[in-house]
Amino acid sequence: MHNDQPDLLAPALAHSTYLQRLFYRYPELQALTSEQFGQPFSREEMLAFLAQAPVYSDEELKRRLRQLRQRVMARLIARELARLSDLPEAVTTISDLAEVAITAALDWLNQPDERHGEPIGEDSSTRQQLIVVGMGKLGGRELNVSSDIDLIFVYPEDGETTGPRKISNHEFFALQGKRLINLIGDNTDDGFVFRVDMRLRPFGDSGPLVCSFAALENYLLTQGREWERYAWIKGRALSGDAAGLDELVQPFVFRKYLDYGAYQSMRDLHSQIRREVQRRDKLDNIKLGPGGIREIEFIGQVFQLIRGGRSKALRQRATRVILRELGQQGTLPEEAVADLDAAYVFLRDLEHRIMYLDDAQTQMLPSGEADRARIASSMNYPDWDSFLVALNYHRDKVARQFEQVFSQSPVEGSNSSQDLSSLQDEQAAERLESKGYINAAEVIRRLQSYTSSNRYQQMPERCRKRLDIILPALIDTAADYPSPDVTLLRVLDLIESVSRRESYLALLAEHPQALRRLTDLYSASSWVSQYLTRHPILLDELLDARLLYQEPDWAVLGARLREDIREYDGDTEGKMDCLRHFQHAQIFRLVAQDIAGMLTLEKVSDHLSDLADLILSVTLEEVWRELPGRHRETPAFAVIGYGKLGGKELGYGSDLDCVFLFDDADPNAQEIYARFAKRIVSWLTSLTSAGMLYDIDLRLRPNGASGLLVSSLEAFSEYQHKSAWVWEHQAISRARFAAGDRQIGQWFEHFRCEILSLPRDAEALRQEVQQMRERMLETHPAHPDDVKHLRGGIVDIEFIVQFLILAHAARCPALTANSGNIALLGVASEAGLIPAELAEPSRYAYRELRRLQHAARLNDSKPGAAELEALAGHLEKVRELWTQLFAQ
Template identity: 50%
Template sequence: MTDKDLARARQYSLWLARQADNGLLDETWLLPRLARPLDADDFSGFADWQSPDESDLARSLRRLRRHVLAQVMVRDLGGAADLDEVCGTVTRLADFAVNAAERFAHAALAARYGEPYGHFSRAPQRLSVVAMGKAGGFELNVSSDIDLIFIYPENGETDGKRRIGNQEFFTKVGKKIIALLDDVTEDGQVFRVDMRLRPDGDSGALVCSEAALEQYLATQGREWERYAWCKARVVTPHANGLRDLVRPFVFRKYLDYNAYEAMRDLHRQIAAEAHKRGAENNIKIGTGGIREVEFVAQIFQMIRGGQNRALQLKGTRETLNCLAEHGILPEQTVAELSAAYRFLRDTEHRLQYWDDAQTQILPDAPVQRAALARSMGFADDEAFAQALDDHRQRVHAVFAEILDTPERRDDAAHALDGLWRGADDDGADTAAALRQAGYADVDDLAGRLRRLKAGSRYRRLSTHAQPRFDAVVPRLLEAAARCPQPERTAARLLDFLEAVSRRSAYLAFLRQYPAALAQLAQLMSQSAWLADYLQRHPILLDELLSAQLMAPLDWTALANELARQLAACEDTESMMDTLRHFQHAQTFRLAVQDLAGLYSVERISDELSQLADTVLAAALPEVWRRIAKIHRPDPQFAVIGYGKLGGKELGYASDLDLVYLYDDPHPEAAENYAKLARRLNTCLSGSTGAGTLYELDLRLRPNGESGFLVHSTAAFARYQRENAWTWEHQALSRARFVCGAADVAAQFDALRSEILTQNRDQTKLKQDIAQMRDKIAATHPPHGHDIKYARGGIIDVEFIVQYGILAHARAHPELLDNKGNIALLARMAQNGVLPAQSARAAAEAYRRYRQRQHAASLHDHAAIVVDDDLRRDYAAVCQLWAQVFDKK
C-alpha cells in the first residue's frame, strides 16, 4: 500500500484528514507499515518506553494510538485488513498501553512507598489488570473504551520508609494507570477507561484483593456479571490465581438453563434503554444488531460451558464456530450469524473512522451515508441499507428463536393450566379436565396431582423454581396425553419432574423447549428403563436438542472429541466426570435411536461394546499419567475383555468382565501396574457427582478373587497352560484385547490361539462342559421364563459354541475369530463341526432370545412369557445339545 491508499482513505474519515493536514502523522513510520499488519515490535520500537517522565509516557502513548489507528484505518478501507486484524491490532495496542502504564505506575509508587508484600505469603505483589468485554475477547473496535478491573493478590503493606497498605498502594497505581490512558491532553486520549464492571460498580473500591473478589462473586455476584466475566482476560503478566477463582462463578458445573431467563432480563433492559434513545438505527443494541449475535453465542456458553470446556472461549466468532463444531447450532445458522457479525462490525468501524467517535448509530447526513455505503463496497446508500437490513433480519430471527419465550399452546393446554392451579381443590373438576385432555383412567392421576400440589417437596421449592414447576406441569400433562398409554407416561414424567425439581435449571429447560418435552414424553412412554436412566442422569435432557441425536455415531470423531475434553481436565474428579458425561450421552443417543428402530439387537450390542472400548481406551492413559513416579511414559499394559464385552454382546446394563496384563521387566513394574489397575477400577466403577460408568467383574482373572489384580503375560501364560480349568478356557474363547500396549496385545492373541488350538480329549472336554452346566443349574434353576438359564436357553448355546471352538479350532482356525455366537454357529455349520440344520436352528433361537431379552429390558414389554415359539426354540437348542454332547 502507498500514499495513494492514504489519500483514498481520507474521503471516508474526517479524523484522518485532520491528522494528515495538521502534520500529526509521521509518514516515514506509517507508509512502510501499510503493507503488513502491525506487530509487537512496531509498538515497542515506536518510542522510548523506559523514560522516567510521566508526561513523556503519556505523550508517546497518545502518538502511538494515533498512528496505529491511521494504519488500521487505511488498511481496512483499502481492503488489506480483515475484521480479525482490525480488532486484534486495536486490542494488542490496548494491552501494550495498559502494561506500559502499569509498569510506570508501579515503579513510580514503589520508589516512593516501597514494594508491596503479602501479609500471609510474604511475597512481592503486582496488580492484575483484567480486561473485560470486547477488550477481553480481542474484539475492540477502533474508537472503543476499555472495561478494566484491578485486582491484587492479598492484603499487606509496602516495605519502604513511608509504609502504606496494599489496598492504598494499588489504588494509587490504578488511578495513575487511568490517568495515563484516559486523560485528554493536547495529544488526545489513548483509551477511555470504564471501571463500572468492578465489584459494586461505581460505589465499590477501585481495586480489590483476590479474597474480596471471591467473596463478592460467591455472595453478591449477579447473573449479568457472569456474562461480563465470561470474556475476562488478564492482560498484565501477573495473572495470579484469577482464572481458577472466576471460572466456577461463570461456568456452572451443571447445565444452567436458568441462563435463558437471565439473558432475557438483560436483553429487555438493553432494549428498553435503546427504545428510550430511539436506537433502531443503532447497529449495536438495536434489533438484529451486534449485541444479539453476542447474546446468541454467550447464552450457550453460560448453559454448557461448565460441562464442555471447549466453549470457555473469549471471542464471539470463535464461540459460534465451536457451537457448530459441537452440533449445538446448525452450520448454516452459524454461517449466517458470522457473516452478519462481520458486516455489522465492519459497518461499526466505518462509522467510527468518520470522526474517531464511539458511535454505532447510522448517520442522517446524506454525504456521510453515501460515504459509508461506498466504504462498504456498495454503489449507493439504498443498496447498503438493503444488505444491512437483510443481515439484521436474519440475526433477529435466530435470536428470537433461541431467546424468545416459549410458544403459545392450544386450548387443551390452557384447560390444564387451570387444572394444576386447582389441583388441591375439587377432585371432580380435576378428573373432568383430565378426561377432556384425553385421559381415560383419571382417578389415580388426579390423586397424584393433588398429593404433589400439597406435598412438602413442592412447597419447599424456591421462589424461582415454583413458578417454573407450575408452568411445566400442564405442559407435561398435555405431552403425555398425546402418547400411547398416557396415564403411565404421565406418572413417569411426574416422577422425573419431582426428582429434578431441586434444580430449577431443569425446570427452565422443560419450560423453554416444549418440543423437547414432547419428545421426552414419547421416549418415556416407550421405555421404563430410559425413564429411570434420565431420572438418574437428567443432564441428558440437553441431548434432546442436539442435531446429532439421531445421526450415526462416528466413533473415531467421538474418541477424538473425548480426548480433547480429557486433555482440558485439571484433576482426577473432572476427568472421571468427563468420562461419565461422555458415556451417558452416547448410551442415551443409542437408546433413542434403538427405540426408533434403527438397530438390530446384534448391531446395538456392537455399538454398546464399541462405546465401552472407547471409554476404556480413553481412561487408561489418563489414569496412568496421574500416578506419581511412573517409570515409563506409556504403560506396557493391556485391558482384556471377557464375557459380553469380549463377545461384543453388551446390553444397556451389562457389567464388564476384565483381566489386566502387563509385560515389563522394570523392577517397579509390578507395583506400578497394580496401582494402575486399582485406580482404573476406581475410575470405571466409582461413583461421582456425575454417576457411575460400569460395574466391573474381575473374577475371571487367574485364581479368581484370590488372585492378583494384574498379571504379567508370562504368569498368565503359565497359568493358562498349567493350571486353568476347562471353564476358564471356555471363557478365554470369548476374550479379546480391548486397549493398551500393542506388544501385550500380540502376546495375548498368540497365547489365546495356542490355548484354544490345543489337542484335547473330546470325551473329557464334553464331560467337563456338561458338569459345569450342571453346576450352573444347581445355583440357577432352569425355569422356562428365564431364557438365560433355561434348558435350551442362552447358556446352552454359548456352551455349544465354546465346545466347538475348544474341540475343533485346531483343525478350523477360522473359529478363533471373535465374531459372536451367531456367526460362529454359522461357520461351524458350514465346515461340518456341527450338524448344519440344527446349528442354524440354534442360531435363530439364540437371535430371538437376545431380541426377547432386549425388548424386556429397553422396551415396555412384559416379562418373558413361555409361549409356543419359545418352547420350539428351547427344543431346537436342546436337540443340538444332545447331538453335541451325546445326550439321548
C-alpha cells in the same frame, strides 16, 4: 517508498475528517504514515516507540502514549480504507495498543514509592500487584477503533505498605488506579489514549474503585447478578495473578451443570436493551438495534453460560472463535455459524468505518448525505441504497437466528387444556379419564401431594412458575401414550428430583420438543427413566434430534474425547468426570436410537462394546500418563475382554469381565503393572459426582480371585496350557483384545486360537461341560420365565457352542473365530457337526431370547408368557440338540 504510495492515503483522507485534522496538526505524521504504510502496526513496534526515550513524569508518559495512539490510528485507518487490512488486523492492533498502554502505565506506577513503600499481603507476606482486568471487547481482544475500555481493578490480598507513611493495600491500589485512569483517559492537548469506563466493577459507580480477591468473591457470591455473569465471560487479567482471578471468577460465570436459566436472563437483558434503543430512537444502531452486533454476541454468550461449565472450549473470549466452536460441537448448524460470522465481519467493518469518520464512539448509521456516501464507498458499494440492501441482508439473517435461539418458549405460550388449579375441582378426574388416564384419582393425588408439599412451596418463585408451565403440558403430552398414568408418574419422578435445579426446569420450559422426547423415552422404558433420573445432566441431549439419533462414529468420537480430556490436565477428578459424562451421553443416545427402532439388538451390543473399548483405551492412556515411576512412554499392557465384552454382547448396565496382560522385561514390571491395573480399576469403578463407568469383574484371570492381578504373557501361556480348567477354556472362546498394546492383542488372538485348537478327549470334555452346567443350575435354577437359565435357553446354547469349539476346532479352524453364537452354530452346521434342522431353530431361539431379555431389562420386567410360548418349539429343538451332543 513507492512513488504511488501517497495516493494510497487518498481514500482514508476522503473518508475521515479525524485523519485530516490529525495530519493538518502533525504534518510529519502524514509522511511517516506514507513511509510505513505497507506493514501492520505490530506490538513490537509499539513497544519500540515507547522505549525510544525515557519518561520522568506522568505528563511525559501521557504525551508519549497519545503520540503512539496517533501513529497507530493513522496507519490503521489508511490501511483499512486502502483495503490492505482486515477485521482481525484492526481488532488485534487496537487491542495491542490498549494492552501496551496499560502495561506501560503500570510499569511507571510500580516504580519504588519512597513514601508508601510496597504493598504486602497480610496472609502471604509477599508483594501485592494491581490486577487490571480487561472486560468486554478488550477482554476478548476484539476492541474497536474508537472504543472506550471497560476495566476492573483487583488485588489479591489486603494488608498494608512498608514505607514510612503506611497506608492500607486498598488505599495504595486505589491511588494507583486513579493515576492509571488519568494516564490512559485524560483528554489533553494531544487527545486521549482510551476513554476508561469503570462501571462494571462491583456495585458500579457507587462501589470502591478497587477490591481484593476476598471482597470480589463475596460480592459475586452474595450480590452478583445474571448480567454480571454475561459481562465476566470476557473478563481477562492484563497484569498480575491471572490464574488466581480465573479460579475465583469462573465458578460464578460457568455453572457445573447446564444452565438453561441463561436463556431467560439473556432474553430479559436483550429486551431491556431493545426498549432503550426504541426509546432513544436508535433503531439504526448497528450494535444495539435489531440484527446488530450485540445479538450475535448474545447468541454466542448464551451457549457459553449454558455449557461453559462442561466445556472449557466454550470459555474462550472472542466472539468468532466461540461461534466456530459452537458449529464444531453441533450446537449451532454450520450454515447458521457461517451466516453469523459473515454478518459479524460486515457489521464490525461498518462500525469501524463509522468511527473513522470523526474518531467518535458511535454505532449509529449517519444521516447526512456526504457521510452516507463515504460509508457506502468505504464498504465497496456504489451508493447508499445498494449498501443498505447488503446491510439489511445481514441484519435479517442475524435477527432470524436470534429469534430461533431466544424466542419465547411455545410451552410458555401454550394454552394447555389443563392447569394445576383445575385439579382441585370435581370434574378433574373426569377430564383426565377422557384423555385416556386409567387411574385419574391416583394421578391427581400425586400431583396435588407434590404441589402442596413443603418442597414445592419453598421453591424460588421462578422455579414454581416454570413448574406451573411444565406440569400442565406434561399432563397433555403423557395422554398421547398407551399408558399415560405410568408415563406421567415416571416423568414426575424426574421433575421432583430436579425441581430445585432451575436450569433443568428452564430447559423443559424453554424447549417443548425436549419435553416431548423425554416423554417418548419414559413411556417406552423404565430403565431409561431410572438412568436419566440418576443423570439429569443428560436432559441436554434431548435438545438436538440430529445428534440424539445419529449413529456413532467411534473414531470421530474417540478423537473428540481425547481432545476434551486434555482440557483437564493436572485434574484427575476432572478427567474421570469427563469420561463419565461422555459415556453416559453415548449410552443415552444409543438407548434413544434403540427405542426408536433404529438399531438392531446386535448393533446395539456392538456399539456398547465399542464404547467400552474406547473408555478402556482412553483410561489406560490417562492413567499411564499420571502413573508415578512409569518407566516407558507407552505401557506394554493390554486389556482382554471376556464374557459379554469379549463376545460383543454388552447390554445397558453390563459389567466388564477383564484380564490384564503385560509383556515387559523390566525387573519391576510385575509391580509397576499391578499398580497400573489397580488405578485403572479405580478410575472405572469409583463413584464420583458424575457417577461411575463400569463394574469390573477380574475373576476370570489365572487362578481367579486368588491370582495375581496382572499376568505376563509367559505366565498366562503356561497357566492356560498346564493349569486351566475346561470352563476357563470355554471362557477364552469368547475372549478378545479390547484395549492397550496391539502387539499383545495380536499375540493373544493367535494364542487363543492355539488353546481352542488343542486336541481333547471328546468324552472327558463332554462330561466336564455337562458337570459345569449342572453346577450352574444348582445356583441358578431353570425358572420358566428366566430366558438365560431355562433349559433350552441362552446358557444352554452358549455351552453347546463352546463344546463344539473345544471338541472340533482342531479339525475345523473356522470355529475359532470370535464371531458370536449364531454365526458359530452356522459354521458347525455347515461342517456337518450338528444337523441343520436343529442348528437353525437354535440360532433363531438365541436371537429371540436375547431380544426378549433385552426388552425385559429396558422395562425392569420378565418376558411375557405368550412370547415364550411362541418360542416353545424352538426351545425344544435346542434341548434336542443338547441331548444329541451330551447324551452319547
